[in-house]
Amino acid sequence: MVESFFNPKSVALIGASHEPKKIGYVILENLVKDFKGKIYPINPKANDILNLKVFPSIKNVEDKIDVAIIATPANTVPSLLKECGEKGVKNIIIISGGFSEASEEGKKIEEECKKIIKEKKIRVIGPNCLGILDNFSKLNTLFLPSNILERPKEGNVSFISQSGSIASTIIDCFSEEGIGLARFVSYGNAIDVNECDLLDFFFNDEKTKVILFFLEGVRNGKRFIKIARKVSKKKPIIALKGGKTYSGIKAALSHTASLAGEYKIYSSIFKQVGIIEAENLEEMLDFAKAFSKQPLPRGKNVVIISAGGGLGVITSDECEKYELYLPEVDENIKSKLKEILPSYAIIKNPIDLTGNVTSETYLITLEECLKSNLFDGAILILLFQSPLTDNQQLLEELPIIIEKYKKPVLCCSPGGKSSKHFRKILEEKNIPTYDTPERAVRSFAAMVRYVNLNKLKPQKDKSHHPV
Amino acid sequence: MVESFFNPKSVALIGASHEPKKIGYVILENLVKDFKGKIYPINPKANDILNLKVFPSIKNVEDKIDVAIIATPANTVPSLLKECGEKGVKNIIIISGGFSEASEEGKKIEEECKKIIKEKKIRVIGPNCLGILDNFSKLNTLFLPSNILERPKEGNVSFISQSGSIASTIIDCFSEEGIGLARFVSYGNAIDVNECDLLDFFFNDEKTKVILFFLEGVRNGKRFIKIARKVSKKKPIIALKGGKTYSGIKAALSHTASLAGEYKIYSSIFKQVGIIEAENLEEMLDFAKAFSKQPLPRGKNVVIISAGGGLGVITSDECEKYELYLPEVDENIKSKLKEILPSYAIIKNPIDLTGNVTSETYLITLEECLKSNLFDGAILILLFQSPLTDNQQLLEELPIIIEKYKKPVLCCSPGGKSSKHFRKILEEKNIPTYDTPERAVRSFAAMVRYVNLNKLKPQKDKSHHPV
Numbered sequence: 001m002v003e004s005f006f007n008p009k010s011v012a013l014i015g016a017s018h019e020p021k022k023i024g025y026v027i028l029e030n031l032v033k034d035f036k037g038k039i040y041p042i043n044p045k046a047n048d049i050l051n052l053k054v055f056p057s058i059k060n061v062e063d064k065i066d067v068a069i070i071a072t073p074a075n076t077v078p079s080l081l082k083e084c085g086e087k088g089v090k091n092i093i094i095i096s097g098g099f100s101e102a103s104e105e106g107k108k109i110e111e112e113c114k115k116i117i118k119e120k121k122i123r124v125i126g127p128n129c130l131g132i133l134d135n136f137s138k139l140n141t142l143f144l145p146s147n148i149l150e151r152p153k154e155g156n157v158s159f160i161s162q163s164g165s166i167a168s169t170i171i172d173c174f175s176e177e178g179i180g181l182a183r184f185v186s187y188g189n190a191i192d193v194n195e196c197d198l199l200d201f202f203f204n205d206e207k208t209k210v211i212l213f214f215l216e217g218v219r220n221g222k223r224f225i226k227i228a229r230k231v232s233k234k235k236p237i238i239a240l241k242g243g244k245t246y247s248g249i250k251a252a253l254s255h256t257a258s259l260a261g262e263y264k265i266y267s268s269i270f271k272q273v274g275i276i277e278a279e280n281l282e283e284m285l286d287f288a289k290a291f292s293k294q295p296l297p298r299g300k301n302v303v304i305i306s307a308g309g310g311l312g313v314i315t316s317d318e319c320e321k322y323e324l325y326l327p328e329v330d331e332n333i334k335s336k337l338k339e340i341l342p343s344y345a346i347i348k349n350p351i352d353l354t355g356n357v358t359s360e361t362y363l364i365t366l367e368e369c370l371k372s373n374l375f376d377g378a379i380l381i382l383l384f385q386s387p388l389t390d391n392q393q394l395l396e397e398l399p400i401i402i403e404k405y406k407k408p409v410l411c412c413s414p415g416g417k418s419s420k421h422f423r424k425i426l427e428e429k430n431i432p433t434y435d436t437p438e439r440a441v442r443s444f445a446a447m448v449r450y451v452n453l454n455k456l457k458p459q460k461d462k463s464h465h466p467v
Numbered sequence: 468m469v470e471s472f473f474n475p476k477s478v479a480l481i482g483a484s485h486e487p488k489k490i491g492y493v494i495l496e497n498l499v500k501d502f503k504g505k506i507y508p509i510n511p512k513a514n515d516i517l518n519l520k521v522f523p524s525i526k527n528v529e530d531k532i533d534v535a536i537i538a539t540p541a542n543t544v545p546s547l548l549k550e551c552g553e554k555g556v557k558n559i560i561i562i563s564g565g566f567s568e569a570s571e572e573g574k575k576i577e578e579e580c581k582k583i584i585k586e587k588k589i590r591v592i593g594p595n596c597l598g599i600l601d602n603f604s605k606l607n608t609l610f611l612p613s614n615i616l617e618r619p620k621e622g623n624v625s626f627i628s629q630s631g632s633i634a635s636t637i638i639d640c641f642s643e644e645g646i647g648l649a650r651f652v653s654y655g656n657a658i659d660v661n662e663c664d665l666l667d668f669f670f671n672d673e674k675t676k677v678i679l680f681f682l683e684g685v686r687n688g689k690r691f692i693k694i695a696r697k698v699s700k701k702k703p704i705i706a707l708k709g710g711k712t713y714s715g716i717k718a719a720l721s722h723t724a725s726l727a728g729e730y731k732i733y734s735s736i737f738k739q740v741g742i743i744e745a746e747n748l749e750e751m752l753d754f755a756k757a758f759s760k761q762p763l764p765r766g767k768n769v770v771i772i773s774a775g776g777g778l779g780v781i782t783s784d785e786c787e788k789y790e791l792y793l794p795e796v797d798e799n800i801k802s803k804l805k806e807i808l809p810s811y812a813i814i815k816n817p818i819d820l821t822g823n824v825t826s827e828t829y830l831i832t833l834e835e836c837l838k839s840n841l842f843d844g845a846i847l848i849l850l851f852q853s854p855l856t857d858n859q860q861l862l863e864e865l866p867i868i869i870e871k872y873k874k875p876v877l878c879c880s881p882g883g884k885s886s887k888h889f890r891k892i893l894e895e896k897n898i899p900t901y902d903t904p905e906r907a908v909r910s911f912a913a914m915v916r917y918v919n920l921n922k923l924k925p926q927k928d929k930s931h932h933p934v
Contacts, residue, residue: 023822026854097821101776102811143822148852150883164822165775168852172882173902216780242777247793248784254776254813280905281781281881308632309568309721310709313683314748317715326714344569346721354564355490355610355631383632385615385639387493414748415639416617435640438747 001123002193002201005091006183007137008066009037012058012089014080015071015096016041018049023095023143024071025049030146034138038063058087067091069131069141074098077127078112085120093141094126099189101128101254110191117192129188130164133171135181136207144168155180156209157292160198162187163242166214170285177285178427179292182207196223203231210291212284213239213275216252217261225273232274236450238287240278241266274454276446283442289432290443294408296456297376300325300448303369304350306381306437307357307389311414312350315379315437322445326350327374336368357386359394363401370405377408379440382433384413384422391422399429408447410440468590469660469668472558473650474604475533476504479525479556481547482538482563483508485516490562490610491538492516497613501605505530525554534558536598536608541565544594545579552587560608561593566656568595568721577658584659596655597631600638602648603674611635622647623676624759627665629654630709633681637752644752645894646759649674663690670698677758679751680706680742683719684728692740699741703917705754707745708733741921743913750909756899757910761875763923764843767792767915770836771817773848773904774824774856778881779817782846782904789912793817794841803835824853826861830868837872844875846907849900851880851889858889866896875914877907 013031017024024043031039032050040063041049044056055061058068058080068089070080074096084092100107110127117124125131131141135154142149152174159181161167167186174181182205185198195218202208211231218224231237243252244263270277278284302324306312319326326349329337337347340361346352351369353361362382369375384391402409411426411433413419423433434440450456480498484491491510498506499517507530508516511523522528525535525547535556537547541563551559567574577594584591592598598608602621609616619641626648628634634653641648649672652665662685669675678698685691698704710719711730737744745751769791773779786793793816796804804814807828813819818836820828829849836842851858869876878893878900880886890900901907917923 021855023854098811102813106811143854144852145854148885150885161777163775163777163780165773165850166777166781169775169778169850169881169886172852172886174883176883176887214777216777240781242780242784244784245787247787248780251776251780251783251815251817254815254819280785281903282905306632308630308636309718310628310630310633310681310683311636313630313709313715313718314633314707316718317709317711318747320712320714344565344573346569348717348721350718352721383636385611385635387490387610387612388488414636416641416643418615418617419636419639420643436748438749 002197005067005093005125005132006134006139008091008139010040010063010066011035011037011139012040012042012061012065012068013071014042014058014068016043016046016049016054018046026143026145027069027071027095027141030140030142033146034140036138040065058083058089065089067093069093069095071095071143074106074109074127078109078116081113081116081122082120085116085122090122092122092124093131094124095129095131095141095143097128099127101189110189114191124192125185126188127191130168130186133184135183142168150175152179152181155292156182156207157212157288158182158202158205158208159184159212160187160195161185161214162190162216163214164188166281170212170281173285177289178424179285179289190219194219196220196227199227199231199237203234209235210288211235211237212288213237214242215239216242225269228273228275232454236291237275238278238284238291239270239275240281240284271453274450276450282439286434286439286443287446290408290410290447293430293432294410295406296451297408297444297447299376301327301374301376302379302444303375304379304381305353305362305365305369306350307353307355307383307386308381309346309352311381311437312352315381315441316350318438318441322441324441324445324448330372330374333368333372337365340364355386356388357383358388359390362389362394363397366409367401370401370407375407377444379437379444380409380411381437382411382413384419385415395422395425398426399431402431408444410434410444412437412440469664472534472560472592472599473601473606475558475606477507477530477533478502478504478606479507479509479528479532479535480538481509481525481535483510483513483516483521485513493610493612494536494538494562494608497607497609500613501607503605507532525550525556532556534560536560536562538562538610541573541576541594545576545583548580548583548589549587552583552589557589559589559591560598561591562596562598562608562610564595566594568656577656581658591659592652593655594658597635597653600651602650609635617642619646619648622759623649623674624679624755625649625669625672625675626651626679627654627662628652628681629657629683630681631655633748637679637748640752644756645891646752646756657686661686663687663694666694666698666704670701676702677755678702678704679755680704681709682706683709692736695742696740699921703758704742705745705751705758706737706742707748707751738920741917743917753901753906753910754913757875757877757914760897760899761877762873763918764875764911764914766843768794768841768843769911770842770845771848772820772829772832772836772845773817774820774822774850774853775848776813776819778848778904779819782848782908783817785905785908789908791908791912791915797839797841800835800839804832807831822853823855824850825855826857826864829856829861830864833876834868837868837874842874844911846904846911847876847878848904849878849880851886852882862889862892865893866898869898875911877901877911879904879907
């Protein structure tokens, strides 16, 4: 049933407005810009908005409506839901806030809505949410102007979020971080459709490879455990839990009326079912980038290749902190690298190519290490600032080597404006590149954790690629 | 004595080169571009480089040389040091690597250098380092081209680093993060001048308000403790320790031949002497931004003002994790805010202004909270994406209010390209602005930690501004 929310042929917007700063206008404007199906604005007091004919009520629309979007004050919602039911609309997204999260009165309205949903056999996403941004059907119910909130390009990461503000800022970061979005749902108070329905939908969704999940509380623990376990075996779920502490739990109650519950219980359930927990927003994005762009590692044996000793040191520290293992480089690799590296280069693990690093020494060193069975992947610290490095050659040839060995390589290019420029180029070529080595290490460790928690075995082909 | 390294009237570069990719060329080019004193390139095999007359030996220069920079292979360094001594040069920066960090032979050369230093009574920074970048005298010995490594603008943050790669990438980030640099020293193997000499120099340096410090190991524990304690009472030292784990300690030994030692001992000494420890590179930059731009808090009572419930929830979680306290908003503030906020706004702590936030509601809410004795500062989460917010007004009036109450306000503007644009504008106005709320919270907590560790008392004037 939930599928039909994502690919409608016609939508109605109840609460369409002609005032450009109003939510009912912004949503309509986005729909007109992006959505390819039919659009029916509803407002008893308006005639035309954005060159579309406005209908006084959804009942006045003759066509079939696949999805109705409601963006009117909470107290008007129950009767509008009834009208939708009478019209035969089966899928409704309630954007409006002012329900159980806001007041006792809102709570009553929410209960009334639940009754109507049951009676009319309709499905509802929301209320108190942003709704859907689908990068394939181009359904977009977000009330955020596209000139301010950048729409991410098409990709394989989907995002389920109980919070609208977190979701919208995260997807706004996707473009900057070079991450592609498949579909996004902000489901707010979840009076009907909840995280379980959505996880189940993404389980089957061919466009989705990685699932991001922000939650404050789940409604039905048993069902959640069952579904999350099933999904995790097939696709990584990266979850960020809001309401981990006394202060956070109190805030969550005011936010989506969620009972955020004991965090330790959530955290251990995540582990049990194979969900990868992100500590914070940054990790959520960082992990998404790694899982979306690179193959999974066979194990936790990593080589660090760096062009600066100090960066190698802090990268090693972070690897050990996150339980990655740094095997010593063997004699075979050593003798090959000695031929090409200056005498003062350090051929251990980390390998320090020193400030005299060239694009060739980066490329040959990486290739020798990826060839070896010693390593399941690499953390590569690229200093595009080094004077002898031919950055153009490096940017061109690096993706070819990384692609060839089917082992995950996460890069770090620390620094300012020009490093940022190079990071973007690498990310367009599907190489996740972070601004500090610690972020790269934590993301690699998250991939190892996913493989271990879900007991995924490497496939028997040469790709070492369990998914 | 160490002062004289930072403000020379004349420098000699031993190992000047005419090959544009060589270190000896890049350093010379940077000197020519930035340095205002006299420059003497030294190379027995060259005549003219970059339109400067080249001398075969430092002894051939008739003028007094305040600082000599050596950038030749390790085995040539002892005899060059002698020549410098004979010439009467008192301050020498040895950029060259290949000493104790590289091999047994290098270790011997290093020992020889130490003897010469004693005999000739000269002071040496390095070897195996980047040397100095002084944003006031414009001395710049970094062998990194300025078109790739952006030079930060003048400011009040100084940086002492044992590692060149970390130092150079960090200062490359300064511009992007809106942080201003006073002076920077990369001191490498520290055969003479070490962290203690440099901390002592920055203690007295009027240009320096905040000291960043990357270290792998200190040479003289007792002296370090004494000096660090003295400095910390006057200026915050933000330290990142490399070599915290078995893997990191091994790597540090190969890097600067440092005995990185037991991390727990370092960590507890940092606490004892009032040094603020950064967990990683990102924290180092984040903390620098906060300390450099905002006054110190009187205490740990924080108000969170947000325009999104979910963001408020994760900010609360992070506050509790880092031991900040969120006092409830009192009736006085509540009644004032009720007048201006929509009925569904949540006036607790966090305060959720909701998606309908305007620039006025941001500004009035912040001002009411800063006025109150309940709060020592604020974490302000700005959603420039919100449709009703007049961003221009917000950017103009926010700095005025923040300046007025002399309490630290750290902002967060999560999101992509346009958020980044707004972050930059705020940072130019001395308001630290982070891309995730967690980074803002950790930075606020670092300021509280600094005040507590050093038992700093608020001044008695109205500013609540202990430094």
